[in-house]
Amino acid sequence: MSPRGVATPDVRERLFAAAERVVERDGPGALTSRAVTTEAGCAKGLLHTHFVGLDAFVAELCLDRFARAAAQAQALSELAGQGTVARNLGTVVLALFDAAGPALSGLAMSRAxxxxxxxxxxxGGAPGFTAIEEAxxxxxxxxxxxGRVAETVDPSIAALAVVGTAHHLLMTSRPGTPDPQLPMARLVAMLVEENGQRSPGRIPADA
Known part of the structure; x- marks a missing residue:
């Protein structure tokens, strides 16, 4: 535990990662400022030193994870012509559902x-689902x-379908419900219909 008065390096990410572990392990109801700081191994008041309160902390955590997924989606353009289309799109989907993604989304929805x-x-322009859809x-x-995606595919509609479905699954998935990656993988495979390539039935974990 960091002693009082000693700076904690990368404190935001440390607290964010701790919150994800708490939510993934114990559920959204277990998330308190004390649970986060205890999990992070830092002073009890550290969260309130860097955030207005728990609601602001949860909001900034979700926005940070959205921004990460958006940045990964924007990097897709560098992968055009490489690998398979389904695998490349899978990396973005996996980013959305990484770690405690569904649980965090549910947590945010429960906190007005x-x-x-x-x-x-x-x-106000923070990167999120719109940025992912555009990418x-x-x-x-x-x-x-x-020539790796059929001419019959409308890129904007396919992107809307992927992002809209991901958003729905993030908002409705809970511990114990079916793995949301499975329907996402099927949707991606159905939409992109790669010419001369068979899309995987599941998004590979190492995508």
Whole structure:
């Protein structure tokens, strides 16, 4: 545990990672500021030193994870022509469902103040589902030009379907429910219909 007065390196990420472990292990109801700092092994008041309160902490955690997924989606353009389209899209889907993603989304939805802060941040331009959708659209269009996605596929509609389904599954998945990656993998395979390639039945873990 960091002693009082000693700076904790990368404190935001340390607290974020601790919160994910608490939610994934014990469920959203177990998330308290004390649970987070105990899990992180740092001073009890550290969370409130860096965040206005638990609602703000949850909102910033979700926004941080959305931004990470958006950055990964934007990197898709560099993969055009490489690997398989389904595998490349799978990396983005896996980022959305990584770690405690569904549980964190459920947690945010259960906290009205957190939900409001997230909505306001996204409306203000914070990277989220819209940025992911735009990146997937651009990627599919690039693959279509290379002949790896059928001309009958509408990149913008396919991207909307992927992101919309991912959003729905994130909001509704709970511990004990079926693995949301399975329907996402089937949807991706159905949408992209790679020419001359068979899409995997499940998004590979090492995608």
């Amino acid at each position: 103040a957190s939900t409001l802060q997230i909505r306001e941040a996204l409306e 997937i659209t651009a990627y599919l269009a690039a693959e279509q030009e290379l």
